[in-house]
Amino acid sequence: MSEPTSVPASSGLIDPRGPRFGAAITAVLLITVLILGPTSLAGLIVLLVQTVAFAAGSLLGLQAQPWGLVYRRFVRPRLGAPAELEASEPPRFAQSVGLVFAVAGLAGWIFGLAVLFWIAVGFALVAALLNAIFDFCLGCELYLLGKRLSAGSAAGAAN
Amino acid sequence: MTGVWIALAALALTLAFGGYRRLTDGRAKPVRTAPSLDEGALGSPLGSQATFVQFSATVCAPCRATHRVLAEIAADTEGVRHIDLNAETRLDLVEEFGITRTPTVLLLDADGVVRNRIVGAARKSEVVNALQQVDRAVAA
Known part of the structure; x- marks a missing residue:
């Protein structure tokens, strides 16, 4: 017997490989940001791109997350159907957490707070x-x- | 150069933490202090042999997999029930049992005494083992 009654129903099911693929892109971008450092304009631009991606996934939903779009457009057709679907709330929440760290990293860059930049981007990574x-x-x-x-x-x- | 070191430190931290979790997650640990739960606290009757009390959350991917594993075992085993609670609405129990992560599963024996605790995505073999021990204790 099972009692699933009090567990909140998910608002949407997604292919779990999508967020994971997105996280890999995010990791590569954040490593780039770290290597370029807290005074590099190129680094700021890369961090801005990732911040916008987090903001889209968090505020608009996973269907608007750019790395998710890349996954669905170019990767998923080569992979076939996923073994199982997963709820969209956890990965969307993860995007919100990423957004907080990315904004903190941006603030570190803009206000010249190198320590804030290193910690925020490091933890996001x-x-x-x-x-x-x-x-x-x-x-x-x-x-x-x-x-x-x-x-x-x-x-x-x-x- | 600082950035390279921080990226490497982040990678090392990830591998250490993720590796540790991979080793320890989903294992059944015996609970010695043995607090208990009853139908009144759970809002649902106990199984006559054993009960799985699962704490889940909306933003928890492994909770679904754990739910499936436990529901299947409960369906196949006479006298075993599975109660899946939303941790956010049962913060009283979350505090009482010191639950820090979802999914966390408490395995209760026939008297509602907490015998095992499984933190992280439950492994079926671990759950089955723990259940057998609880059942054996009940039989003795």
Whole structure:
């Protein structure tokens, strides 16, 4: 017997290889950004491109994520159907987490805060690599911790 | 040059963390403190032999795979139930049991005592082993 009742239904199912492919592109771009460094204009442009990609995936949805579009247009036709589909919420949430790091990295570049730039882009790279290599969603894991903390602080404020 | 070092450090961190998780995720760990859960707390009746209490979240890809594994075992095993909770709406239980990740699965015996805990995508062989031990203890 199974009780799936309280589990939220997904709003859409996607090919899980899409976000993973996207994470690989993201990782390559972020490595490029790191190598170019916090004073390189070329690096800023690459980081801006990735930030826009994160923003599209996070704010508009995965169907608008440019690396996802590349995947569906050029890669998926060569692969055939996926073994199984997955819910779109986790990878979309991961895009939001990526967006936060990318914006922090941009702020580091613009305001000349090299340490902020290195940390933000470095962590965004770790998250993208975990996704690309291990199919592991770091942001999704932090989600429950965030919920616990916000519930805890709300309860603390009420007391 | 700094950027190259940071990229390499990020890669090393990823491989270490991902490798560690790959080794440890989805394994059934015995719970010694043995707290218990009942129908009132769960909002759903317990299985007569054993119950899987799964904590899931909307933004959790491995939760679906875990749900499938547990639902299948519960369907095939007499007296075993599978209860899948949305962790976000059951933060009381999340706090009580110190759950930090989804999916986390608690395996309860016939009396509702928590006997095993599986963090990360559950492996079927681990679940089956843990279930046999719980059942054996029940039989003894």
